Amino acid sequence: MRCCYHGWLYDTTGQCIEFPLEPKVSRQQQDLRLKSYPLQALGGLLFAYMGPDPQKAPLLPRWDVLVREDGKREVKVFPDHHCNWLQIQENTADSTHTFYLHGIMDRELGLNHPFAAYYRRPIESMEFGFCEWGLDKTIVYGGDVPETEIRPPMIFPNILRIPNGPVEVMHWRVPIDDENTRILFVAFTPVNNGSVRTPEDAVIPFEYVPVMKTPDGEYDLQSFFSQDQMAQETQGVIYDRSNENLGTSDRGIVMYRRMLQEQIERVEQGKDPTVAVVRDPAKNRMIDFPNITSPADAIELIRAKEKAA
Numbered sequence: 001m002r003c004c005y006h007g008w009l010y011d012t013t014g015q016c017i018e019f020p021l022e023p024k025v026s027r028q029q030q031d032l033r034l035k036s037y038p039l040q041a042l043g044g045l046l047f048a049y050m051g052p053d054p055q056k057a058p059l060l061p062r063w064d065v066l067v068r069e070d071g072k073r074e075v076k077v078f079p080d081h082h083c084n085w086l087q088i089q090e091n092t093a094d095s096t097h098t099f100y101l102h103g104i105m106d107r108e109l110g111l112n113h114p115f116a117a118y119y120r121r122p123i124e125s126m127e128f129g130f131c132e133w134g135l136d137k138t139i140v141y142g143g144d145v146p147e148t149e150i151r152p153p154m155i156f157p158n159i160l161r162i163p164n165g166p167v168e169v170m171h172w173r174v175p176i177d178d179e180n181t182r183i184l185f186v187a188f189t190p191v192n193n194g195s196v197r198t199p200e201d202a203v204i205p206f207e208y209v210p211v212m213k214t215p216d217g218e219y220d221l222q223s224f225f226s227q228d229q230m231a232q233e234t235q236g237v238i239y240d241r242s243n244e245n246l247g248t249s250d251r252g253i254v255m256y257r258r259m260l261q262e263q264i265e266r267v268e269q270g271k272d273p274t275v276a277v278v279r280d281p282a283k284n285r286m287i288d289f290p291n292i293t294s295p296a297d298a299i300e301l302i303r304a305k306e307k308a309a
């Protein structure tokens with residue numbers, strides 16, 4: 001990697017190996033080394049292992065969204081969020097926010113997002129459970145189109161996995177620092193007739209999603225992304241959890257925080273984390289979630305009912 005400022009060149013271990021424009025390289029410069037991390041490319045993203053000992057690194061999980069080849073993949077970089085990453089991740093353990101923040105707000109603003117009616121159904125109950133990837137989530141909807149929705153798990157520590165109709169999506173919430181977070185989005189759209197194939201090592205072009213705000217700096221609230229960004233950032237840059245009122249529907253958030261605390265303690269004690277750590281190559285051919293119920297069928301049903309009415 002060559003520095004774009006003065007052209008100094010570094011090898012993969014972080015050792016500086018070229019000093020252009022330096023007439024005489026000093027001993028001190030020859031020893032110049034940056035901290036480096038082993039990298040792997042998968043599904044259009046680069047993953048760095050930043051743990052304590054690269055020799056003992058677990059496998060890079062091969063999520064279906066990254067390695068499926070029977071369709072097309074796209075990568076998007078969302079506008080940076082000016083808040084701590086944990087606020088964004090807690091949103092994924094917060095199953096009920098989809099009712100008001102997305103379902104009701106869509107109706108109030110007259111947006112007609114294709115999935116809003118799906119989320120606007122009355123929630124009768126919900127379940128959370130610890131699983132090997134993080135948290136399992138199930139929601140029972142009542143009303144005209146009742147359904148038990150098994151959502152993909154919240155993947156520990158920082159991933160959202162969600163179907164958008166037929167499109168399978170993952171968001172990585174990557175901390176830039178304590179106060180800023182970058183969201184990397186990968187979507188995989190299956191193409192059933194096999195006419196499009198995207199190898200896992202394909203170079204995927206990426207796109208920056210424009211800032212989702214009005215010219216005067218207000219949240220535009222026109223998409224689920226913007227609605228979520230508003231809810232996540234307006235908690236404050238680092239949300240003060242010492243002064244919050246948790247409800248029964250925050251059970252998933254409490255379970256997630258407990259999991260995070262336990263895993264931090266394990267790592268501090270020099271132990272391996274136990275959640276979403278893959279070490280068995282046989283298990284890592286492809287990690288998918290065949291039990292999830294996709295919203296696509298329910299959305300069709302809801303549309304048919306709306307038409308009939």
Ligand SMILES: [Fe+2]
Pocket residue numbers: 091097098101102224228
């Ligand atoms: Fe949301």
